Amino acid sequence: MEKKGLFVRESSGLVRNLGTFEAFSISAGTANPALWAVSSFVGWLIFVYPGADVATALTFGFLLILLTAVVYALFGIIIPRTGGEYVSIGRTIHPAMGFTTSWVLWIFIMLTLAPCMTWIQWTLEAGPFLAMMGQRLHSPMVLGWAASMADPNVVMALALVTIFVTGLVMWLGKKWVTRFLIFIWIFTIIGVVLEIYLFAVNTPATFKAAFTSYVGGTTSVDEIIKIATEHGWNPNTYKMPPLTASLAGIGISLFLFNGFTFAVDVGGEIKNVRRNLPIAIPIGLAVVYLVDVVGMALAPKALGYDFIYASQYVQSIGLWTLPSPAFVTYFAGAFTDNILLTFLLGFGLFVSLGVPDIGLWYVLTRLMFAWSFDRVIPTTFADVNPKLHTPTRAIVTTGIILAGGCALVEYTQYAAYALNTAAGCATVWLIACIAAALIPYKLKSTYERSAGRFNIGKVPIITVLAIIDVPLLAWAIYTAMSTPAIGPTGPLAIAVLAGAYLSGFVVYYVSREIRRRQGVDLDLIFKEIPPV
Amino acid sequence: MCNEIVWAKGEAIESRPRLIFTSIRKTCGCQDGFSVPTTRLFFVTDLHGSDICFRKFLGGARFYKAEVLIVGGDTTGKEIVSLIEQPDGSYIATVQGRQRKVSRKDEIERLENEIADSGSYPYRTTESELTMLSANKDKLDQLFSRMMIDRLEKWMKLAEKNLRNTSVKCYICPGNDDRFEIDSALGSSDCVVNPDQKVVQLDEGHEMASLGFSNMTPWKCPRDIPEEQLSSKIEALLGQVKKMSDCVLNFHCPPFDSRIDVAPHLDEQLRPIHKRGEVEMIPVGSKSIRSAIEQYQPLLGLHGHIHESKGFFKIGRTSCLNPGSEYAEGMLRGALVNLDDKGIKSYMFTTG
Secondary structure, three states: OOEOOEEEOOOOOOOOOEOHHHHHHHHHHHOOOHHHHHHHHHHHHHHHOOOOOHHHHHHHHHHHHHHHHHHHHHHHHHOOOEOOHHHHHHHHOOHHHHHHHHHHHHHHHHHHHHHHHHHHHHHHHHHHHHHHHHHHHOOHHHHHHHHHOOOHHHHHHHHHHHHHHHHHHHHHOHHHHHHHHHHHHHHHHHHHHHHHHHHHOOOHHHHHHHHHHHOOOOOOHHHHHHHHHHOOOOHHHHOOOHHHHHHHOHHHHHHHHOOOOHHHHEHHHEOOHHHHHHHHHHHHHHHHHHHHHHHHHHHHHHHOHHHHHHHHHHHHOOOOOOOOOOOHHHHHHHHOOOHHHHHHHHHHHHHOOHHHHHHHHHHHHHHHHHHHHOOOOOHHHHOOOOOOOOOHHHHHHHHHHHHHHHHHHHHOOHHHHOOOHHHHHHHHHHHHHHHHHHHHHHOHHHHHHOOOOOEEOOEEHHHHHHHHHHHHHHHHHHHHHHOOOOOOOOHHHHHHHHHHHHHHHHHHHHHHHHHHHOOOOHHHOOOOOOOO | OOOEEEOOOOOOOOOOOOOOOOOEEEOOOOOOOOOOOEEEEEEEOOOOOOHHHHHHHHHHHHHOOOOEEEEOOOOOOOEEEEEEEOOOOOEEEEEOOEEEEEOOHHHHHHHHHHHHHOOOEEEEEOHHHHHHHHHOHHHHHHHHHHHHHHHHHHHHHHHHHHHOOOOOEEEEOOOOOOOHHHHHHHOOOOOEEOOEOOEEEOOOOOEEEEEOOEOOOOOOOOOEOOHHHHHHHHHHHHOOOOOHHHEEEEEOOOEOOOOOOEEEOEOOOOOEOEEOOEEOEEEOOEHHHHHHHHHHOOOEEEOOOOOOOOEEEEEOOEEEEEOOOEHHHOEOEEEEEEEEOOEEEEEEEEEO
């Protein structure tokens, strides 16, 4: 007897296998990895909203997105099924909407993965890593490699290698994915701990003293500030009041955590969802926030706010001459002359994007799998290699499309003019929130039986939270579509987003017509059967 | 004369009157180029006592216009949830980890229905009986059997009420979790056939061979048997099939290493084994079933047993399906399969 009055007989059926750690890793690991987040966000925010306190902006963004995280966790508890938005929105609103939403998510994940594997991975991560090593080793050759990370042909070639290696790991199956992730996690954690330590024990004065020798005497902190000033930069003129600037930065900061919802995509495999989904999604988000906010709060204190701002300014006007982009992790390398520590710091930054690379690719193939199972797309994408037990066709297809995406990123300006990933993802969150608000009424019996049934009086808490969240997410979409610092804002960006939704509906309804002729109706996939 | 559903041009299942293209049941063959003479199966599995899932299963005949309904095994529940009588006449029960107190008759019945819908057996009892049941495994076993049989007898009456005077065929097969005592309950209605270890005729062109037994599981369930015995039973059963290429196998256990048989690797204490931070997943299906499918190459394999291993897998020309199960949440997972004279015309997984 497990609990008073509950008798359980010996029977089979232990099937949910993802525990707290795995569920947590999926969400927290795919949300921005700390070294990359700290490196990219600090300079970005200070440059776009000068005067903003980075930690304050991040905290406000976190608190706003936390509401969405709680709604997602409750949604996942009520419908704990693999397939994420595809299943939950499909069941609550309509299969066409469920498919289209997940289709849009798939497109935007794909279009996010392409920059991740090209200029982010190589120009913005490998570049600083090689520059740090080149400077410490006094090696012109390594510094030359760092400089070549800005060459589109070199980056494209390396992106194809990245796709091949990542695809190969996915192809080889779960054990290799786990090994790969553990390897990445170890170096990412070492790197972030080291970076936080170096920021915590140093000051702008020690940085100023170390920087000139770090960059081989080619420039100095004062020189960079001087160049900026000579070209129109004046921190006192540009700086907004701190609170105003910090509040303005919320729009950027809430998108930093993109990926926190991914545990719902494997909800059907998570044990004790009532406990583990809240740990995976809201608490996972909180852990990511805490790691990020510590690094972001310490970076300006160690490097100097004005120096970060000036370095971004010099970079923006094309006068940045150092072999690495103006990243705080690159600057952190000045605090140590130990080659091993420099390597660990730089390598931690370089590999930190490997977790979302794998995680995003994993979600892409899972979505294709779910659609293929339901026969919305050809069943060939659900084919599994009998020896490796991996969906090789879905993996290869993803890799080929991804290679095309990488070429678009490197050789065209589509990412700059058309791809507003933040807005795309926020629309998915918004539709999921609407579905979450409706679930107690549309799927009444499912809600009543679920472990996620929490009411205030007779009003379901999920409905209350989702209703509060809907206008906030609508504001987030508006912010994303109207703030150039977040993503492209023009008619083309809007057309791409609208086109993504339109194409989803077209694919669904064409597929439905084909299946109708074969005698099955896709509209009935999730339709609840009236019980006799 | 045949008894087939014919679909009008461009139409499949939808039956709302406002639509132009509605399905019509005819008693003759094709009349236009778009009509398809088909037998539609609605297959579900692993209901594990869920009342709501069984009522949806019966509703599926009308909802999906299915001509053949099949339950692929594991019909009985796993838990008894006690409603413990209190001195004030109310009852206290622990449901999904939460203690619930009910007093009024309608409240008590609603809670009992909720428990039954999740697949468990509600049982009104007293503190003293509870103590006795906790200490006496035989009495508890008897109580389980009684409740399983009562639930199935109720289901048989429900099936009779809804299927009598229709042409729908209904097959309910036991699975490895089901005790042998329930077979009498499954045979108590002439509207429902227990097809276990038999070959039955689904339509003019298709037979179905059913087997509820499974290879050994860590839980040593009532119908778990060693692979050698399973192989003998399969051989005896398939020997009765007239035309293997048109035969449907309704085998509760999936074939080994087929992606629809993936479950956590367990240690001796039945705890999942972790390797490098992940639960190790292994194929747990039957090698005998795999071997039989490879050898005989039937048309279709309908399987269950592993709830989260929903999927489709081909072994040679044989398509194997496992729709999975979500009985505890009251969601009925199923597979609709349209069979025609050429084989499997189409299939679709459903979650209703």
